[in-house]
Amino acid sequence: MEGSALVATGLTRDFRGFRAVDGVNLDVAAGSVHALVGPNGAGKTTLFNLLTGFLTPTAGRILLDGADITGLPPERVARRGVARSFQITSLFPQQTVRAHVELALQGGTSLGWRFWRSDRLLHRFRDRADALLADVGLADAGDQLAGSLAYGRKRALELAIALALDPKVLLLDEPTAGMGLEDVDRTVELIAGVRAGRTVVLVEHNMSVVGRLADRVTVLQAGRVLAEGPYDEVRADDRVVEAYLGSADAAH
Numbered sequence: 241m242e243g244s245a246l247v248a249t250g251l252t253r254d255f256r257g258f259r260a261v262d263g264v265n266l267d268v269a270a271g272s273v274h275a276l277v278g279p280n281g282a283g284k285t286t287l288f289n290l291l292t293g294f295l296t297p298t299a300g301r302i303l304l305d306g307a308d309i310t311g312l313p314p315e316r317v318a319r320r321g322v323a324r325s326f327q328i329t330s331l332f333p334q335q336t337v338r339a340h341v342e343l344a345l346q347g348g349t350s351l352g353w354r355f356w357r358s359d360r361l362l363h364r365f366r367d368r369a370d371a372l373l374a375d376v377g378l379a380d381a382g383d384q385l386a387g388s389l390a391y392g393r394k395r396a397l398e399l400a401i402a403l404a405l406d407p408k409v410l411l412l413d414e415p416t417a418g419m420g421l422e423d424v425d426r427t428v429e430l431i432a433g434v435r436a437g438r439t440v441v442l443v444e445h446n447m448s449v450v451g452r453l454a455d456r457v458t459v460l461q462a463g464r465v466l467a468e469g470p471y472d473e474v475r476a477d478d479r480v481v482e483a484y485l486g487s488a489d490a491a492h
């Protein structure tokens with residue numbers, strides 16, 4: 241670990257007087273997998289949106305590799321090497337699987353659309369797109385329409401799209417949400433496989449997934465950090481057990 245990749249200090253977000261995120265301090269070590277967990281409404285998604293520039297903080301600071309990125313819009317945060325996958329599927333059903341990744345690769349270049357005019361460079365995207373698809377287990381799906389993929393494979397494609405930006409920091413919003421056991425196992429392996437050389441921040445409800453992937457866990461409750469530390473320590477923390485038992489998430 242070489243220091244901090246992402247640091248938030250006193251991060252706060254109000255929605256019309258309601259404090260959804262309340263003075264959160266977060267220190268994500270470079271090269272680690274860091275999970276954000278907590279009962280429904282704890283502020284995980286809001287914190288995620290703050291870290292990626294999709295929401296502006298009411299107060300507090302965000303540092304990426306030591307540089308202040310507070311208040312930068314999402315595309316500028318992305319250009320600095322932070323990519324996210326979305327919980328809600330945002331694919332184009334009538335486009336091929338490969339086209340999604342090619343488009344993401346092309347969007348990550350400074351020359352943008354001009355690249356499309358060069359067959360040579362287009363082919364370079366194609367090879368990289370196919371390599372990324374292979375990384376996420378979709379080697380055979382490049383020519384299929386995205387809309388025809390089964391749920392778990394759509395989530396794998398979303399991961400390939402996020403990886404196309406070659407992010408230093410990859411934020412994953414509930415990557416296993418709505419998946420059956422088999423897809424959950426595949427996704428855990430997949431994330432473990434792509435974490436090398438990156439920092440991963442994960443919002444995840446499934447505690448078994450957190451236990452298998454996360455180096456550190458931050459537990460949020462009512463917008464505040466309730467506990468922070470290695471998974472085994474956090475899981476055994478009485479306050480964390482209580483927070484979970486007292487919520488609808490106890491079943492997880």
Ligand SMILES: Nc1ncnc2c1ncn2[C@@H]1O[C@H](COP(=O)(O)OP(=O)(O)OP(=O)(O)O)[C@@H](O)[C@H]1O
Pocket residue numbers: 255258259260278279280281282283284285286287
């Ligand atoms: N745009 C908004 N306007 C008003 N209130 C909001 C807004 N976004 C979130 N909230 C409120 O902030 C609180 C935290 O919500 P958030 O979605 O961040 O929680 P969460 O931990 O991600 O929950 P879940 O696990 O259910 O996704 C909730 O009480 C929610 O109702």
